[in-house]
Amino acid sequence: MSEGRSSHFILGRLPLSLMLAGVLALVLAVALGTVEIKRFLVAWQGGWTFAVSLSIGALFVLLFASLTGSTWIVAVRRVGESLSMLFPLWAVLAIPILLSAPALYPWADTERAAHDPVLVQRLAFMNLPFFSLRGLAYLGVFFGLALLLRRSSLAGRPTIDRMRFLAGPGMVAFALCATFAAFDWVMSLAGTWYSTIFGIYFFVGAATGALGLWLFLTALLERRGLWGVPVGVEHRHDLAKYLYTLTLFWAHVAFLQFLLIWYAKLPEETFYYAVRSRYGWEWVTGALMVGHLLLPIFLFMGRRAKRSLALGGFFGLWMLLMHALDVWWMTAPSNFPMRRLGAVEILCFLGFGLLAVGGVLRLLGRSPLVPDQDPRLEASLKLRSEP
Amino acid sequence: MSAPILKRLRQFAPRSPRTLLLAEFPDAKALVAAAGALRGAGVRRFDAHSPWPIEGLGRAMGLGESILPWIVLGVGLSTFLGFLAFMAWASLDYPTVHSGKPVLSIWPLIPAAIEVTWMAAGTAALVGFMALAGLPLYYHLAFRSPRFKRASDDGFFITVEGDDPRFDAEATRALLERHGGRVERLDETSAKGAPRHG
Numbered sequence: 001m002s003e004g005r006s007s008h009f010i011l012g013r014l015p016l017s018l019m020l021a022g023v024l025a026l027v028l029a030v031a032l033g034t035v036e037i038k039r040f041l042v043a044w045q046g047g048w049t050f051a052v053s054l055s056i057g058a059l060f061v062l063l064f065a066s067l068t069g070s071t072w073i074v075a076v077r078r079v080g081e082s083l084s085m086l087f088p089l090w091a092v093l094a095i096p097i098l099l100s101a102p103a104l105y106p107w108a109d110t111e112r113a114a115h116d117p118v119l120v121q122r123l124a125f126m127n128l129p130f131f132s133l134r135g136l137a138y139l140g141v142f143f144g145l146a147l148l149l150r151r152s153s154l155a156g157r158p159t160i161d162r163m164r165f166l167a168g169p170g171m172v173a174f175a176l177c178a179t180f181a182a183f184d185w186v187m188s189l190a191g192t193w194y195s196t197i198f199g200i201y202f203f204v205g206a207a208t209g210a211l212g213l214w215l216f217l218t219a220l221l222e223r224r225g226l227w228g229v230p231v232g233v234e235h236r237h238d239l240a241k242y243l244y245t246l247t248l249f250w251a252h253v254a255f256l257q258f259l260l261i262w263y264a265k266l267p268e269e270t271f272y273y274a275v276r277s278r279y280g281w282e283w284v285t286g287a288l289m290v291g292h293l294l295l296p297i298f299l300f301m302g303r304r305a306k307r308s309l310a311l312g313g314f315f316g317l318w319m320l321l322m323h324a325l326d327v328w329w330m331t332a333p334s335n336f337p338m339r340r341l342g343a344v345e346i347l348c349f350l351g352f353g354l355l356a357v358g359g360v361l362r363l364l365g366r367s368p369l370v371p372d373q374d375p376r377l378e379a380s381l382k383l384r385s386e387p
Numbered sequence: 388m389s390a391p392i393l394k395r396l397r398q399f400a401p402r403s404p405r406t407l408l409l410a411e412f413p414d415a416k417a418l419v420a421a422a423g424a425l426r427g428a429g430v431r432r433f434d435a436h437s438p439w440p441i442e443g444l445g446r447a448m449g450l451g452e453s454i455l456p457w458i459v460l461g462v463g464l465s466t467f468l469g470f471l472a473f474m475a476w477a478s479l480d481y482p483t484v485h486s487g488k489p490v491l492s493i494w495p496l497i498p499a500a501i502e503v504t505w506m507a508a509g510t511a512a513l514v515g516f517m518a519l520a521g522l523p524l525y526y527h528l529a530f531r532s533p534r535f536k537r538a539s540d541d542g543f544f545i546t547v548e549g550d551d552p553r554f555d556a557e558a559t560r561a562l563l564e565r566h567g568g569r570v571e572r573l574d575e576t577s578a579k580g581a582p583r584h585g
Contacts, residue, residue, distance in 0.1 A: 258494070259494055259497075265486065265487070301460070384442065
């Protein structure tokens with residue numbers, strides 16, 4: 001049965017084609033980017049942040065599931081596991097960002113930072129060698145946790161309890177790394193701007209995107225009949241409920257971050273939103289409000305929408321796209337107060353997105369689709385939430 | 388002074404049926420089968436009682452989907468919009484300027500509107516559930532049977548209400564007995580059994 005499965009197009013030839021298409025898109029972006037190198041770099045950094053955030057989001061969901069001993073997620077956990085195993089790929093693709101940091105990050109431009117009364121105070125922390133070292137450490141911790149979870153999932157019974165014990169400290173390490181990574185990689189793009197809730201905003205948004213992809217792929221595999229075991233509406237329903245909750249939580253955090261800055265009205269904080277409410281960015285901000293909150297809130301409130309194969313899968317794909325928009329909104333305006341959207345931006349986000357989807361499908365085809373060594377699998381497959 | 392109001396309210400209060408067929412079943416499976424058969428026979432006013440939730444019982448009874456979510460959504464949405472409108476009116480009717488903020492802006496209104504929406508929707512969920520479930524009901528004819536106490540322990544019961552105009556005592560009794568039910572007929576003259584608690 002497993003041979004028949006891995007020879008199926010979606011898990012066999014498609015992943016490699018998707019990854020090749022991703023590489024092609026990125027190469028095209030490089031070629032187009034030679035015209036205006038900074039524009040390309042901003043787009044690349046955005047695309048990279050989108051991709052790495054998907055892996056971070058998947059890791060968050062997996063750690064949380066381990067911590068709470070969730071049974072429902074066991075049957076579909078391989079999708080998120082595969083997503084969280086892509087950190088090495090993202091580490092390699094971060095090299096262009098490190099090499100061109102002075103063009104992207106205000107603090108990395110030492111000439112400029114030396115004349116900025118705020119940035120100059122921060123140079124002891126925000127300097128390229130320490131930044132690179134920290135980045136490596138974050139990715140190391142993320143990948144280490146992902147690897148531990150993966151090994152435990154492959155080995156089964158003896159390691160499940162140990163993993164549950166490790167998930168506690170693991171979650172603490174994860175939250176610290178995700179917060180500081182959000183500060184380093186994304187928030188510091190905006191120079192002196194700060195928001196203490198930014199780390200949570202980043203990784204809740206990341207979990208939304210990751211779970212969106214998770215739900216979409218779960219639905220896709222079900223549509224093609226590839227699971228081979230009774231994974232179906234109940235698991236999708238739970239994933240959709242989780243995604244719906246995270247969407248609400250994202251909106252909660254996003255709104256609170258805005259409201260506090262709006263109330264305090266401190267110039268060193270408000271410029272972040274001032275930039276994002278003019279010169280074309282106001283449309284992106286509005287699109288996020290509608291597409292990342294209002295639309296999904298009403299469309300996917302009911303259980304019938306969440307349990308439908310087509311609508312549920314669409315919910316996942318939609319939240320993945322909205323997360324890409326959110327990442328673009330977080331990153332690009334800091335360098336380009338005038339909105340710019342063209343082939344370079346689209347190719348970079350598309351390229352990184354295709355790499356992520358292709359990578360997940362490729363890893364899915366390489367191990368059993370469900371963790372057959374996990375003693376909780378049977379209970380997970382029997383999941384019912386209908387009265 | 389409050390007595391007439393209470394008396395008037397009481398006519399809306401849910402009431403116990405006046406005659407009742409009470410059937411006890413040996414297990415959950417028989418209960419579900421009997422509920423399905425009752426529904427198939429066209430009986431509408433009946434209820435099932437079991438110590439724990441039983442999968443498929445709701446479907447067998449033909450309960451369908453509850454309209455409660457729509458009640459909660461309607462109350463929640465109208466509260467949200469209504470409260471926003473109220474706060475906008477208050478801001479404009481008595482305009483104040485705080486630290487250079489505009490007299491009317493939607494952002495500071497949202498947290499308060501959301502809080503009130505949660506409370507209203509939560510209340511709607513509770514009150515709506517009670518109304519749909521026919522609560523509060525302090526007394527039910529089934530309490531007259533001493534056996535019925537076991538509905539919260541190890542007994543599986545179906546009660547068919549005699550108030551239904553199409554209620555046919557003999558045919559329904561025969562149907563319940565066919566499915567393994569031990570049937571007894573209860574009315575206001577039946578001996579009091581259960582109301583001893585503890």
